[in-house]
Amino acid sequence: MNMMLGSRATTDVIRHGAPKAEIEGLFSLENSRALREIFEEQGWELTDELIIRREILQNGRSVSRINGQMVNLSVLKAVGQHLVDIHGQHDQEELMRPQLHIAMLDEFGSADFVNLKGRYQETFDRYRSLRKQVLTLQKNQQEHKARIEMLEFQMAEIESAALKSGEDTALHQERDRLLNHKLIADTLTNAYTMLDNEDFSSLTNVRSAMNDLESIEDYEPAYKELSSSLSETYYVLEDVSKRLEDILDGLDFDGDRLLQVESRLDLINSITRKFGGQVDDVLDYFAQISKEYSLLTGSNLSSEDMDRKLKVMERELVELAQELSQARHSLAAQLEAEIKQELQDLYMEKARFKVQFTKGKFNREGNEQVEFYISANPGEDFKPLVKVASGGELSRLMLAIKSAFSRKEGKTSIVF
DSSP, X not given: OTTTTTOOOOGGGSOTTOSEEEEEEEEEOOOOHHHHHHHHHHTOOOOSEEEEEEEEETTSOEEEEETTEEEOHHHHHHHHTTTEEXXXXXXXXXXXXXXXXXXXXXXXXXXHHHHHHHHHHHHHHHHHHHHHHHHHHHHTHHHHHHHHHHHHHHHHHHHHHXXXXXXXXHHHHHHHHHHTHHHHHHHHHHHHHHHSOSSOOHHHHHHHHHHHHHHHGGGOHHHHHHHHHHHHXXXXXXXXXXXXXXXXXXXXXXXXXXXXXXXXXXXXXXXXXHHOSSHHHHHHXXXXXXXXXXXXXXXXXXXXXXXXXXXXXXXXXXXXHHHHHHHHHHHHHHHHHHXXXXXXXXXXXXXXXXXXXXXXXXXXXXXXXXXXXXXXXXXXXXXXXXXXXXHHHHHHHHHHHHHHHHXXXXXXXXXX
């Protein structure tokens, strides 16, 4: 049966020597909205009878047909699940697990019930997420406040230093120049003296050589080339000499400036030791904590705002839970009536079935627990099904439940 309705095919079902195995089923259809939708989607006409045929070939492949139309396995499975309810051992095990009874009851619901439950679960998920945020915010509120205060202190300290990008590098270079003022002055003076001095002047000697070469440059192209090169050299040296003279005229040791530079570097060093290796690193850190500070003190919901929002959502959740509970009680009454009729047909006319509701904590299923109760004999109180039902009673009760669900879903067959 399972194989006919789309489960995995195996060549074990092929008789020895036969080229293939054939499985065929004839189903009488009741009014099934789900089947009608599948047939309309495939462009077929829904008839009162349905023939399903599946051929299993020796190579492991299979060919499936519905009313003569070849179909793939996904369509076959979709149709099959609305035709037959095949009872398995795990179904009866589910009946013995009270925590699954609420899901079994909900399966009896209509599309409107499914939509209602979906709205409740969506609201519950949003409520749970917001409640977690509120609890986290309340728990970490002191840490949150302390973090903001620390960021404010650090930002104020960095801002007060008025740092500029690359400032530390420039100040170190300036300090080195000031500390080595005498060496620099002596070196520049010596260079200037070597170029232009009353007793010995390199420029005078170069100019004399340049004039000599100019006097003979017409006699040989090589002499002219040498004269030009020496002339260029002279004017370069003359320019260097002039620049050295200008620098020496303006060169003066400023002790106060050295103190200012040292003081500024001390401040910068105290900042960089705390926040980064160099001024640019500190500026990057400042940008980072400024962004964090803006996020922490920005337009995020405060704890009070989130509390108010949580209370509004809690009222919405309670209202939906009440609607869901009312809908479940209505489902329970229908299911109890259906199973009562089924139990009579199974020679358990004295047995009574009841869906017991108990208020509980809010979860994704609502705020109540559901458990199936049974009274097997007249005068006996209702007791939990899992505690009092015998094996035979349990099987018949499972068949009654299956029959009730199958009739509601429009299934025509139950394999039990």
